Amino acid sequence: MAAFGSFALLIALALAAYNLLAGGFALRLIATGQPARISPERLADTARRAGIAGFLAVTAAAFALIWSVFTNDFSIAYIMEHSNRALPGPYKFSAMWSGQEGSLLLWAWLLAAFGFVLRLRHKTDVKLYAYAGSILAGVQVFFLLLLNFAAPPFALLRGAIPDDGNGLNPLLQYPEMVIHPPMLYLGYVGFSVPFAFALGALMMRYPGEKWIKITRVWTLVTWLFLTAGIFLGMHWAYAVLGWGGYWGWDPVENASFMPWLTGTAFLHSVMMQEKKGMMKSWNVWLIFSTFLLTLLGTTLTRGGLVSSVHAFAQSSISTWFIVFMGIVLAVCIFTYILHRDHLKSEQHMESLVSRESSFLFNNLVLLTACFVILWGTLFPILSEYVQGTKVTVGAPFYNRVAIPIGLFLLFLTGVGPLLPWRSTSLKSIKRNFVLPVIALWAAVIVCFAVGVNPWKGGQFSSGNFYALVAFAVSAAVMTAITSEFLRGAGVISRQTGRNLAVGMWLLTRRNTRRYGGYIIHIGVVIVVVGLAGAAFNTTQEQELGLHDHMTIGPYTLEQVGATQDSNLNYNSEYAMLDVYRDGKKQFQMTPEKRVYLASQQPQTMVAIHSLPSWDLYVVYEGTNPDSGQPIIKAFLNPLVGWIWAGLVIIIWGTFIALVPSLTPQTASLRVPAVRTIPTEPVLKGGD
């Protein structure tokens, strides 16, 4: 199977190279109109077909690796290092992305799959798709070169073949790890597609903004995958690492967050290009940057340039990535300089306070946040270079710098949709902002009433202060979005005689993109409320003998037993804790510590009891070597559940935004009365 896999990768490389060269040559012939012995259209089509065949070849290689994992083929070094016989079936899939070589193969396979779909849909716009397909082939050539020459996944083990493998990293033996990395990779790789379309459209001086419409679904789906991947990673960190948090500003986390920020900026600003012909150069560079950041993230973490708590696969491939990034950047700059006159804006902004400018400020804040994270991630390297000593840039830095920026972004989330296009008047501002401002101050008063204030124990607490601001701004943003919904739904409800809920449904269906976007914003607000809860986390650590108690918040934990268990994969020991509230037993928690047999590595398995108000989070830290008693660490983490609920709302909103709006024709068929509604003043977001 190793030979089959290696051969499939070689074939895939040859096909990708043909796709790139033949496709590029054909497009050059078409662009210059030079005569040739072969029809350039036919040549371009052979390149496209090579791309399709390339997908089959990479799929064969991926299949070979999975097959080798499941058949315990420890003659392959990668399988020996990342799997073992007792590894449960679902985690055998995880072995594919637990190491460097497998991760790169997953990347190449996903890229080939995206390319496969793109090439099948080429009739949408044959020429543009040919450009995009050739650019994707160029990216694919890079990954296949890596897989064939720098990080081959089918390299054979030297010496005697062991009877069993080293096993999978225990941190990865968690259900979410079966889906979290593929989600992230779908996000990373997916941005290659809008990048290829943007670069292709610029190269061919594509007329109009149709390419944006074509790539909109690609970009939104990719963004959704990246968002879901990041949140799944947060949940995994929360449930597995056992420190009570979900985001540690680790370089690996930062690497995923940076392209998310620029991708989000692109999703917003691209609307300006679509609707008003503005910000064309900006958008092109946003998508170029997003793609480059996905590569940079991989370079930083996989290449070992910065240390990370969960960079599972480090090697010396950073040189390859740096060279490739240099080539990509050079191509982008060259193409941009050559065709920048094609990107002249058709319109200019007319006012500092308008929907257009809010998009620009939104982009500014998102990019500043991206810069802060990039700066923080790279500063240790910079510091070592400048002053000879490495410094740590950890959570305290990001919390001080990134949180104010994030709160400003949240503020813009509420303000933007309330501003009309082009320009606004003071009267309009007053009318649209009255309710949100009332909600903001009401939230401040409620927060003070329930004890959320910046003075904790007589001293100023920046965490509490930020939480207070976050709650207040969230209330204002939620009010702003809800009032937008209600205003539109109210008009439809009055005109059609249906109730308000139906009015909201019809309103959303008539402009899924706008109202899907609003729902995403609601999800973001819910997430922010959940994040703000972290300011009030409490923790308690105690050695608990049999029937000993510890108290945290309203709960009392009683140790009623400590026991052991084992299976073929790991040995475990865990404590059984009865949890009481107001003197009544509520439930039992069993925090656990495992030692995996193959790798002999320990791992905590946290017990979490989740409520909307808080999570009771209990870690079994092991036993005191002197007394032999279990040491229990308990956290009471307010509002964590809101973060995961927010993700669900974000996913829901994205799906709505992906659904086509009812056109006037279909709307008139389904909702006869709506045709007569004077909706314009309602749907303009206030004017």
Next chain:
Amino acid sequence: MRSRWMKVAQATALAVAVCFSMGATDSNARYYDLNHRMMCTCGCAQLLGECNHVGCTQSGEELTLLRTDIASGMGDKEILAAFSTKYGATVLAAPGTHGFDLVAWIAPFAVFAAALLGTILLIKRWSGLSALKAEAAAANPQLETPADVERRDRIRRETGVDGGF
């Protein structure tokens, strides 16, 4: 009137300064604050107060030292300096506020301020250009080409009922 506003502003600034300068006096709060300003040196890349991985060889020692330092009456700066001397500069979870380290703190805000200023100036320039164009179009209606009319109609159409986000 103006002097009254000045007094109000000064009083507010003073109140804010007092609030921010109130130091942590409670030793538990200081302990929590300081162990979240330092890293565990075992290589786990976690904050000292949050390192709980099984079998950590460093965090226990560091936390004990921290409690001892607080009990001995050392100030926050002294404690951080002592840890930095003993374990190296990487024990501090964030860059310092002197020398080149200060750049780490200044750069993000400087970039944000410059970008904000640049954006405002750009929009102002654009709005000036738009106003000039509108004046020229009003003075000479023939300047408005059919393409302009079509574009304007498209914008009106798209920013209307089904005008997207």
